Ligand SMILES: NC(=O)C1=CN([C@@H]2O[C@H](COP(=O)(O)OP(=O)(O)OC[C@H]3O[C@@H](n4cnc5c(N)ncnc54)[C@H](OP(=O)(O)O)[C@@H]3O)[C@@H](O)[C@H]2O)C=CC1
């Protein structure tokens with residue numbers, strides 16, 4: 057069924073779903089309806105490049121379900137985007153929003169493009185064209201987009217402006233992750249990395265790890281990785297290694313994170329920061345440390361790496377960083393406490409929810425309130441997950457997925473076949 061959702065990332069999301077459906081004893085005839093997205097939209101986005109040529113990019117938006125409210129999830133601009141990956145990410149958004157008890161279904165979008173290959177003018181044209189093509193399928197109560205890999209506040213401002221121009225009025229609540237100057241919320245830019253750090257604090261308490269004397273390694277130094285690095289550094293954690301696509305650095309004495317953040321804000325990437333600490337990017341996930349934070353892309357923690365990893369907490373800041381085979385290894389390595397992605401990185405969508413609520417009400421909150429409400433919601437997700445993992449004798453990932461899936465299924469069963 058639905059051959060369009062191919063590829064290893066969707067295969068992984070499907071298997072995780074089936075494992076959770078078995079644990080919850082969901083009848084076979086109810087499973088396809090929960091697994092396959094409600095709708096998937098493929099769009100063609102032609103733009104004029106600066107040299108006068110016309111180039112066409114392919115884009116997708118997959119809305120997994122709308123049974124609990126509008127579909128919600130980010131849009132990525134990346135050369136690796138395909139419909140299977142976007143669909144898998146939409147499933148994970150569904151379980152994440154339901155785990156956090158947010159009134160949303162799951163969605164994800166993407167355009168297959170290397171954003172670094174575009175000039176600012178071309179990036180704006182592509183962002184606007186993607187939103188233009190999706191106007192018939194989105195809305196503040198239908199589907200609310202947000203940033204992900206390769207997109208940022210500026211791209212969200214272009215999305216919002218394009219939708220608003222079509223509507224003939226300013227509709228700030230159509231996307232989240234916007235600049236504060238045009239309806240964004242304070243604290244959204246930092247929310248995912250800040251939330252990742254909060255779950256690490258809670259995990260450290262669970263395993264009696266003194267964070268102020270601990271070490272961490274972080275893969276990915278974009279929105280999520282750099283904020284998590286900064287927050288962990290502020291807690292006294294020694295950051296031993298970091299990487300992005302362009303460079304990896306390792307310093308057993310600890311890297312100067314504020315200085316590196318300053319460097320990246322001026323140069324865009326890590327490349328060129330230091331020649332002394334340069335290291336092999338493929339080796340950083342297996343450096344001995346207390347906290348390992350994959351904050352880049354899917355499927356980087358393979359079976360081989362899972363066998364070699366020497367950390368006490370694996371904080372999945374990225375979506376889907378751990379393969380099924382690696383999960384099987386971790387089932388035999390209970391000394392590694394895994395904070396599953398749908399819990400670990402849920403601070404982003406939680407503060408997106410606050411942004412949407414504030415836009416709908418046109419009443420804005422202080423940053424203190426945003427942070428404390430985010431932590432409260434994430435604490436509930438964290439403690440529910442840990443408790444249910446112990447009760448059901450399953451992994452933290454399965455406990456979190458089951459909690460999300462249970463909520464989505466309950467809404468679908470209560471409402472009937474339509475949603
Ligand atoms: N932004 C958000 O609010 C949320 C993001 N996430 C997830 O977090 C992850 C990171 O997203 P985000 O920070 O927003 O994206 P960004 O585009 O801001 O950053 C991605 C980072 O990962 C790096 N990277 C990409 N591929 C590799 C690789 N193979 N090895 C090492 N580094 C790599 C990029 O390097 P370079 O710049 O050199 O390409 C960049 O530093 C994704 O999985 C995303 O889905 C989850 C929840 C919310």
Ligand SMILES: O=C(O)CCC(=O)C(=O)O
Nearest residue numbers: 129130202204404405408
């Ligand atoms: O902020 C959002 O709405 C979604 C963020 C996202 O894409 C994610 O959590 O993976």
